[in-house]
Amino acid sequence: MTALACRHVGMRFGAFAALTDVSLRFERSRFYGLIGPNGAGKTTLINVLSGALQPTSGEVELDGRPMHRASRHAFARQGLARSFQTSSLFNELGVRESLVLALQAKSATQSAWRDPMADARLCAGADAMLGRLGMRHMADERVGALAHGWQRLLDLGIAFIGDAPIVLLDEPFAGIGHSAIGATEDAIRELARGRTVVMVEHNMSVLMRLAEDIVVLAGGQVLARGTAEEVRADAGVRRAYLGEHA
Amino acid sequence: MNTLEASATRAIDPGGTAAAAEGAEVLRIEGLRAGYGAGDIVQGASLALAAGGALAVVGRNGVGKTTLLRAIAGQLPMTAGRRLLGGQDATHAESFELSRRGLAYIPADRQVFKTLSVRENLLLGAYAHGRGEWTKEAVIDRLFPRLGERYGTLAGSLSGGEQQMLTIARGLLSNPKVLLLDEPTEGLAPVMVDVFVQAMQRIRDSGVAMMLVEQNLAVPRKVATRYLVMDAGEVVWSGDAADLAGDAALVEKYLLL
Amino acid sequence: MTAGALLDRAGRAGLLLVGLLVLSPFLLRHSGFTLFLTTVLIWAIFALAFDLCFGLAGMMSFGHAAFFGVGAYTVAIVGQLTGWPFALLLACAMAVGLVHGLLVGLIGMRSSGVYFGLFTLGMAELVYVLFSTRLRPVTGGADGLSGLKQPALAWTGLAPDLAYYAMTSVIFVAVLLAVAVFRRSAYGRVLNAARLNEVRAAQLGFHVRRMRVVAFALSASGSALAGALLGTKMFYASPQLLQWSLSGDILMVAVIGGSGTLLGPVAGALVVETLRHFLSDQTIHWNGLLGAVFIAVTLFMPKGVVGQIPAVAAWLARRRQPRAHGPLASPATGGNRP
Amino acid sequence: MATLLLGLSIGILLFLLAAGLTLIFGLLGIVNLAHGSLYMLGAYLGYQTVQATGSFFLALVVAPLAVAALGAAIEWAVFRRIYRQPHFLQFLLTVGVLLVIEEAVRFGWGLTYLKLDEPAVLGGVTDIAGVSFSNYRLFCTGAGVCAAAALFWALDRTAAGTILRAAQENDAMLASLGINVKRVRTAAVAVGAGVAAFAGVISAPLLPIEPSMGMRIILDCFVVVIIGGLGSIRGAIAASLLIGMTRAFGEQYFGDWVQVCIYGILVATLLVRPQGLFAHQARLS
Amino acid sequence: QPTNGVPQDTFKIAVVVPFSGVYGIHGQSIRRGMEIAMEERGGKVLGKPLELTWNDDDSKPQVGVQKATQAIAGGAQVIFGSVSSPVSLALMSVAAQNKVPHIVTGSADDRITGSDRSRYTFRTANPYNMEMRMTMGYIEAAGFKTLYAIGPDVGAARDAWAGIQADLKRAGVTVAGESFLPLGTNDFSVAVDKIMKSAPDGVISFFTGGDSVTFTRQATAVGLRNKSKLFGPTAYDETTNAALGASAIGLQSGVRYSKEVDNASNRRFVAAYNRKFKEDPPVYAGIAYNGFAWLLDTIDATKSWDRERWIAAFETSKRPESVQGPEEMRACDHQAIHDGLWAEVVANPANPSNPLMKLAKTFPAARLYGPCGGVK
Numbered sequence A: 001m002t003a004l005a006c007r008h009v010g011m012r013f014g015a016f017a018a019l020t021d022v023s024l025r026f027e028r029s030r031f032y033g034l035i036g037p038n039g040a041g042k043t044t045l046i047n048v049l050s051g052a053l054q055p056t057s058g059e060v061e062l063d064g065r066p067m068h069r070a071s072r073h074a075f076a077r078q079g080l081a082r083s084f085q086t087s088s089l090f091n092e093l094g095v096r097e098s099l100v101l102a103l104q105a106k107s108a109t110q111s112a113w114r115d116p117m118a119d120a121r122l123c124a125g126a127d128a129m130l131g132r133l134g135m136r137h138m139a140d141e142r143v144g145a146l147a148h149g150w151q152r153l154l155d156l157g158i159a160f161i162g163d164a165p166i167v168l169l170d171e172p173f174a175g176i177g178h179s180a181i182g183a184t185e186d187a188i189r190e191l192a193r194g195r196t197v198v199m200v201e202h203n204m205s206v207l208m209r210l211a212e213d214i215v216v217l218a219g220g221q222v223l224a225r226g227t228a229e230e231v232r233a234d235a236g237v238r239r240a241y242l243g244e245h246a
Numbered sequence B: 001m002n003t004l005e006a007s008a009t010r011a012i013d014p015g016g017t018a019a020a021a022e023g024a025e026v027l028r029i030e031g032l033r034a035g036y037g038a039g040d041i042v043q044g045a046s047l048a049l050a051a052g053g054a055l056a057v058v059g060r061n062g063v064g065k066t067t068l069l070r071a072i073a074g075q076l077p078m079t080a081g082r083r084l085l086g087g088q089d090a091t092h093a094e095s096f097e098l099s100r101r102g103l104a105y106i107p108a109d110r111q112v113f114k115t116l117s118v119r120e121n122l123l124l125g126a127y128a129h130g131r132g133e134w135t136k137e138a139v140i141d142r143l144f145p146r147l148g149e150r151y152g153t154l155a156g157s158l159s160g161g162e163q164q165m166l167t168i169a170r171g172l173l174s175n176p177k178v179l180l181l182d183e184p185t186e187g188l189a190p191v192m193v194d195v196f197v198q199a200m201q202r203i204r205d206s207g208v209a210m211m212l213v214e215q216n217l218a219v220p221r222k223v224a225t226r227y228l229v230m231d232a233g234e235v236v237w238s239g240d241a242a243d244l245a246g247d248a249a250l251v252e253k254y255l256l257l
Numbered sequence C: 001m002t003a004g005a006l007l008d009r010a011g012r013a014g015l016l017l018v019g020l021l022v023l024s025p026f027l028l029r030h031s032g033f034t035l036f037l038t039t040v041l042i043w044a045i046f047a048l049a050f051d052l053c054f055g056l057a058g059m060m061s062f063g064h065a066a067f068f069g070v071g072a073y074t075v076a077i078v079g080q081l082t083g084w085p086f087a088l089l090l091a092c093a094m095a096v097g098l099v100h101g102l103l104v105g106l107i108g109m110r111s112s113g114v115y116f117g118l119f120t121l122g123m124a125e126l127v128y129v130l131f132s133t134r135l136r137p138v139t140g141g142a143d144g145l146s147g148l149k150q151p152a153l154a155w156t157g158l159a160p161d162l163a164y165y166a167m168t169s170v171i172f173v174a175v176l177l178a179v180a181v182f183r184r185s186a187y188g189r190v191l192n193a194a195r196l197n198e199v200r201a202a203q204l205g206f207h208v209r210r211m212r213v214v215a216f217a218l219s220a221s222g223s224a225l226a227g228a229l230l231g232t233k234m235f236y237a238s239p240q241l242l243q244w245s246l247s248g249d250i251l252m253v254a255v256i257g258g259s260g261t262l263l264g265p266v267a268g269a270l271v272v273e274t275l276r277h278f279l280s281d282q283t284i285h286w287n288g289l290l291g292a293v294f295i296a297v298t299l300f301m302p303k304g305v306v307g308q309i310p311a312v313a314a315w316l317a318r319r320r321q322p323r324a325h326g327p328l329a330s331p332a333t334g335g336n337r338p
Numbered sequence D: 001m002a003t004l005l006l007g008l009s010i011g012i013l014l015f016l017l018a019a020g021l022t023l024i025f026g027l028l029g030i031v032n033l034a035h036g037s038l039y040m041l042g043a044y045l046g047y048q049t050v051q052a053t054g055s056f057f058l059a060l061v062v063a064p065l066a067v068a069a070l071g072a073a074i075e076w077a078v079f080r081r082i083y084r085q086p087h088f089l090q091f092l093l094t095v096g097v098l099l100v101i102e103e104a105v106r107f108g109w110g111l112t113y114l115k116l117d118e119p120a121v122l123g124g125v126t127d128i129a130g131v132s133f134s135n136y137r138l139f140c141t142g143a144g145v146c147a148a149a150a151l152f153w154a155l156d157r158t159a160a161g162t163i164l165r166a167a168q169e170n171d172a173m174l175a176s177l178g179i180n181v182k183r184v185r186t187a188a189v190a191v192g193a194g195v196a197a198f199a200g201v202i203s204a205p206l207l208p209i210e211p212s213m214g215m216r217i218i219l220d221c222f223v224v225v226i227i228g229g230l231g232s233i234r235g236a237i238a239a240s241l242l243i244g245m246t247r248a249f250g251e252q253y254f255g256d257w258v259q260v261c262i263y264g265i266l267v268a269t270l271l272v273r274p275q276g277l278f279a280h281q282a283r284l285s
Numbered sequence E: 001q002p003t004n005g006v007p008q009d010t011f012k013i014a015v016v017v018p019f020s021g022v023y024g025i026h027g028q029s030i031r032r033g034m035e036i037a038m039e040e041r042g043g044k045v046l047g048k049p050l051e052l053t054w055n056d057d058d059s060k061p062q063v064g065v066q067k068a069t070q071a072i073a074g075g076a077q078v079i080f081g082s083v084s085s086p087v088s089l090a091l092m093s094v095a096a097q098n099k100v101p102h103i104v105t106g107s108a109d110d111r112i113t114g115s116d117r118s119r120y121t122f123r124t125a126n127p128y129n130m131e132m133r134m135t136m137g138y139i140e141a142a143g144f145k146t147l148y149a150i151g152p153d154v155g156a157a158r159d160a161w162a163g164i165q166a167d168l169k170r171a172g173v174t175v176a177g178e179s180f181l182p183l184g185t186n187d188f189s190v191a192v193d194k195i196m197k198s199a200p201d202g203v204i205s206f207f208t209g210g211d212s213v214t215f216t217r218q219a220t221a222v223g224l225r226n227k228s229k230l231f232g233p234t235a236y237d238e239t240t241n242a243a244l245g246a247s248a249i250g251l252q253s254g255v256r257y258s259k260e261v262d263n264a265s266n267r268r269f270v271a272a273y274n275r276k277f278k279e280d281p282p283v284y285a286g287i288a289y290n291g292f293a294w295l296l297d298t299i300d301a302t303k304s305w306d307r308e309r310w311i312a313a314f315e316t317s318k319r320p321e322s323v324q325g326p327e328e329m330r331a332c333d334h335q336a337i338h339d340g341l342w343a344e345v346v347a348n349p350a351n352p353s354n355p356l357m358k359l360a361k362t363f364p365a366a367r368l369y370g371p372c373g374g375v376k
Ligand SMILES: Nc1ncnc2c1ncn2[C@@H]1O[C@H](COP(=O)(O)OP(=O)(O)OP(=O)(O)O)[C@@H](O)[C@H]1O
Pocket: A013, A016, A018, A036, A037, A038, A039, A040, A041, A042, A043, A044, A045, A085, B150, B153, B157, B158, B159, B160, B161, B162, B187, B189, D283, D284, D285
């Protein structure tokens, strides 16, 4: 079953074409990798797929439903969550508070007039996520005061906490310390179970381990797609993207 | 070799670096302390950089690497300690003076001027400095042709990797004697990392001193001549790359799981 | 005791102080003081309402005077036409403020930040110009409408000024409670988060724009209520109540008190009114002194009167419990990047 | 034709009044509510210079320089601490500065109206296309055009504009590129204050000099700056002319609705282009 | 708040006038005029020292009400003020609510002693409609055939202009045009151009103070005054003369007070003012002095602390020799009746850059005031 699809999507910024005729289908419960050179249009594609940008041509379908001109919150309400390449956080809030907020977005039972921070269930949910990310001791820190790496992890946690069936991740490993990569990888693998995940990543070893399918973008177009081995073997991909890392 | 040593060697490969001959000392930091208001984060760091040397600063997330770099660059006030640049005291110099005296800072969070074009960002990088090896043309031709393609675009609409390139390019345009780099390869595609590493090797060999914070340990493996390990705001170890790789316990404690 | 616990205590102490303040005119029974506190409370209601939009939802508004003034005009005009009881007039003013705010909010939602603020300024000036010139048959033009009727409160058995104060203070307490609940509610917290990062809040599934329009309309309604109370108390609805300088005044009240906090706007109203009152009695050069105070506030207490409390609490905590924390334990605010 | 000319001259005078405000906003991101009081101070110092020396043209140089120095001092003493603070604090601060300057003037010169006459060489009247313009008025128009050209040159042909826009975004990083941000900012405030004072001296012969003259122009200035786009000189010129024309044609043909019209234009502009006619469009996603 | 009729240690009066802002300049004159009146009476009334509180109303009704209420709570027996009509109208409500006499000297709005009149409020200075009748008298005397009206876009000016249309028609004066400009206009070039093109004999200006100066300067600069005469009900006074300099000569305006009113009390007042402040009393000093002196004398004569008796006495009092000429209070609307004063600006040999307001004509009171109903 297709969870997310785009057909003939084009995205122009003035004269510059960031995406040209991109058609992709992402099936339920699979883990996709999205790679490509800098400026290939990966983040732009994520933006289009999450309602952050309206494509200049083509359409996006979420769970079989066309999302023409829908905005971010409509995508989110339809069960799509995402992380950001440069952490996008609530700097003045606390760490736990941020996660509670994200969790609350999905819980319809929550009355609009109750204090979510006084809701034990929400707080427990947030703490569980913090535990998984190894950040429990920072629950009360101010987000803006976290070191870069921790902010990246929190960004990831916010994307996953609402149990959205579709999650788009934009370079989740960037800025994660060498020592924390293994743990983060495990956490993502765990959290991704049963969901559709599309992950942009430049860390090839991690990506090859996590992704079942890989899509390669270059110059705003799909250059190749296939399994890790197929992609690694592709000469065009080696030239444009991997270099000696193949 | 046991597994621990093996992984330590994998992390810190002493063989990869063509350790260049180091020249005169250009930057010295003594007992630096700095923080964000309540209590110091970095507690008494000391280090020295020589021309042609490359010092890699490593440590887990949140140990204070960025804080150390920012304090050296004058972006964060030092609460204690001394800073000498080219042998002369520069403890109280403001950040613009430090830059004019040859110290360039390339921040981790990019900090491009988003509402300015690529061209204007580069212009500002070169504005206060005389011409040298690195000019706008040289940076674009030799390092990042992609920036040339996006020359008139606002920096804020560049892709993550492109912004990273712009940050590096902008820093190089001051033709610095000391280069402070905070996670410069974050967000760069693998081919670009190669280009960058080669450029850094050349820059280092041309006699520039550099200090490099990196999470992608493949990069310092190819560039660094010396290592500095941080933990909880303190320098817990510093020395040659080869020595670090040999000290498996140390690597495990501070760098691995 | 930790700084956090002290902070909570400071909040409770603040509420206690506000309570005492509200009750004091009944004890003192000095009509000058009663009137002074009536205006303070009316300004506090206005500031609370204003800060709902400004401090909580992060919507710049340079045009709140329009809602305030229209509230005063509503009781004046409707009161003249109908002779309805005062409570109904207040409800009318709030309803008109709500609709007015909804209108401005909906039309202006295309822009954000300072541009939204400028838009509200433009809309408010439009109202000002219309009220002071073209709508003269209804609004009295530049001279305004005089002779607003005071509510009949004789049944309370209190002197007229004290009775009016009692009514104002009840309304104030109700508004304060409503705002307190709203700020801590899920709705309020999302608004606050969207102020910090609109993109992420929207990406979490919140309809940020709609929520903001609602907050703006509520804020406008509260402002109209305050305007109605002040107009009635002062017997007058004048175009000065609609003017941009009044929008500036309320912004300053919120900032000086500490915008984005519950008690900040109340503290601001108290401080600014006291200063104005005190200084203008002392010297005809009071405007300059007020200016000096403004400068001092920006330089030395950028987070306002209430914003000083954490610093004081932290200082107290440090005095009470030296070296409880390692220096790395809790880096406080700070950081000098924009 | 006659109305067109009148609109043009109103517009250019308006631009002159607003130029200092748009300059300081564009360069420093500060909504300088004290702009009007700098303008007023310019008029008073111009008056004082003419009292002392009898030369209007000298006043046209001396008063702006003096106010520029004051501007630099204010920047040094207070502004520089608030660039990183949110907009509303700058608002509070500049209101404070405004009140203090006005009070100082009230204290120093009293409340009475003072008078500054145009220089004798600029007396007389010239008829153009059936409209009588006083020669002084023509001089003002010329000065406005020159000021526009100079500001345009300063911002477009030098790096100052770029530097200051960058400084608004991230002054710490800019300093780390070797640029002495503080000095550039002090200079910018000084220039903005000087331009405001210049407008004050030049409009003094058209008005009574009095302490509230600054407050009278500030809203007009804001209308120009908002319609033109915060901080854009080009936009300020366009907006001044637009308002000038609206006034001229409006008073000619629908006098009672001029003011409503002007705020209508303001609101409409913000609706169609929220950042004004010529703002630097930041295409950020 | 002292109960009515009980003697106090001091006699407190709340003065509510603007000391800052656009009208601040008048507040100062008012204070000076009142000080002279006070000194003349040895600083006492009913044998008790006068204690005046000077309250800055900032020209805002809300502020004025607050200050007045506060002062009454502090024991003030009388409210005195203000300049801006909205403030005075708002003060009327305070006075009525607290049953405290209220004296208006500076506000001309017709409502004060017209539709909004109150038992507690007295006005000793001109209402607009009286000033307009006087202006009409000037128009007829000057023999203008065509007239252009200019003024601020406020109700009072438009009403005043509308009010004399019938009279103009009767006098055979044609209206060449009218411009009512938004408050705060600084650039009058379009209006001036329109006036130039319609070339009227006279231009009636409803501006006052700074606006009046701005309009006049800009009109003079393009030579408008070579063709047309500029005048207005209250367009010019000593302060505008100072700002216009020699170019003011020839302007005509109604004035509410003149130092040239020829009687003993005015001579005494002018001399005292000259002595104390080294200048001639401006209009606002004169009218404040007049109202205040009248009030104090009336109260003193009652020998009582009963405010209702002061009101009764004031309602019927006459001042055959006040600084504004012979005056009497009209009981029916609490409006003082006196002659209208009209002045022309003439050269000042002593100081050419500061010309003088010269009393040009006096209009007898009988023709200036309309009828009135009773007190509401
Ligand atoms: N708003 C915009 N205006 C103009 N150009 C844009 C805009 N957004 C993106 N671009 C351009 O589109 C191209 C693709 O950007 P995108 O962010 O999608 O790249 P990416 O594949 O994510 O690269 P990276 O790996 O470096 O993050 C870039 O060249 C960028 O400059």
